[in-house]
Amino acid sequence: MLTSQMIKEAAYAAGADKCGIAPISRLAGAPDEMNPKFLFPEAKSVIGFVFRIPRGVQRGIEEGTQFYQYPSMAYGGINEILAPAVLYQVGKVIEDEGYEAFTYRNTGARSAMSDMDGSYGKTLSPEEQIEVNEHAKNATAHHRSVRFTRPSREGNVPPDLQFQFRLCAVACGLGEIGWSKMLLTPEFGPLQRVAFLFTDAELEYDEMYHGEPLCRKCGACVRECPGGCIPPINGGAKVTVNLDGKICEWGDIDMWRCYAFYTHAGRYYNPFVPKEVFDANENGSLNLMEVPGTEANEQEIMKVYTALAKYFPSWVGYNMAKCGGCIRACVSMLEKKGGCMEGRFEQPLRTKKAWKLDR
Secondary structure, X not given: OOOHHHHHHHHHHHOOOEEEEEEHHHHOOOOHHHOHHHOOOOOOEEEEEEEEOOHHHHHHHHHOOOOOHHHHHHHHHHHHHHHHHHHHHHHHHHHHOOOOEXXXXXXXXXXXXXXXXXXXXXXXXXXXXXXXXXXXXXXXXXEOEOOOOOOOOOOOOOOOOOOOHHHHHHHOOOOEEOOOOOEEEOOOEOOEEEEEEEEOOOOOOOOOOOOOOOOOOOXXXXXXXXXXXXXXXXXXXXXXXXXXXXEEEEEOOOHHHHHHHHHHOOOOOOOOOOHHHHHHOHHHOOHHHHOOOOOOOHHXXXXXXXXXXXXXXXXXXXXXXXXXXXXXXXXXXXXXOOOOXXXXXXXXXXXXXXXXXXX
């Protein structure tokens, strides 16, 4: 007989750092285009897995000395190697007991609805478009949404469905969402990736997190975002979601601006782009980063990517992470007295002012 204990034991033995299980009904309020019930209509349970990010992979970014360990280890290493291996092992345990295991790793999947702004239809993914243009020599555009997708049958939603990972993790009792929209867990703060498995087995379910608030509402993420992408906590725009009775709230982040600054960071946090390039700002291509008040949209993003593509190291298959300001700010604050990461490390992440280029 399959039990939740069997699943969790298999998850921990395979390398997961945390595992939570929820009834699929907790996600009933999700919009159809982000509701996992359309992935697997017979699913009764969702299993969430947490994979910790070693704090040390951010050390090079914190010091301004080494930038690819975070994307290679915390993105590639977890998304492409560790998480799929755990999903595979746990899935075998479930299917050996006669139930189906629908695995869902973090793929950056595309759906009919853009994960950037909720729009439908053609929404470019500039990062992948440049990869195609510069390396694959293929004119086929990549998009953040699937341009021509249609429902596979009446009453269904267009593939490929992509649900909200962080809300699903909350439903599984793994943590809460902070003001910066990052998933926070009591054990690791914002330092984790997640993956999921859906099954038609009914199981024993975990409660959603109901301890002390994990987000301290300190505003560090707002202050340290190089693009000013996160609204102020007091009076700023916010998103509120009722997840089966649990209220989840975060800042209404300017996602297009975040996309640009996360990958290119701007003049003070990107040592790969010469200062003169920012100074020249030829044809206003860097207005999004250099001119306050410039609206962030797909067109401005493409200008930035086109201007800076040749300075864009991607030696490990994942783009160099030159920002992460909100994450490191969050870790630094959660390690202080009263935070959920207090006392986890012998030394704090930050012992001086956050690094930035003097230019």
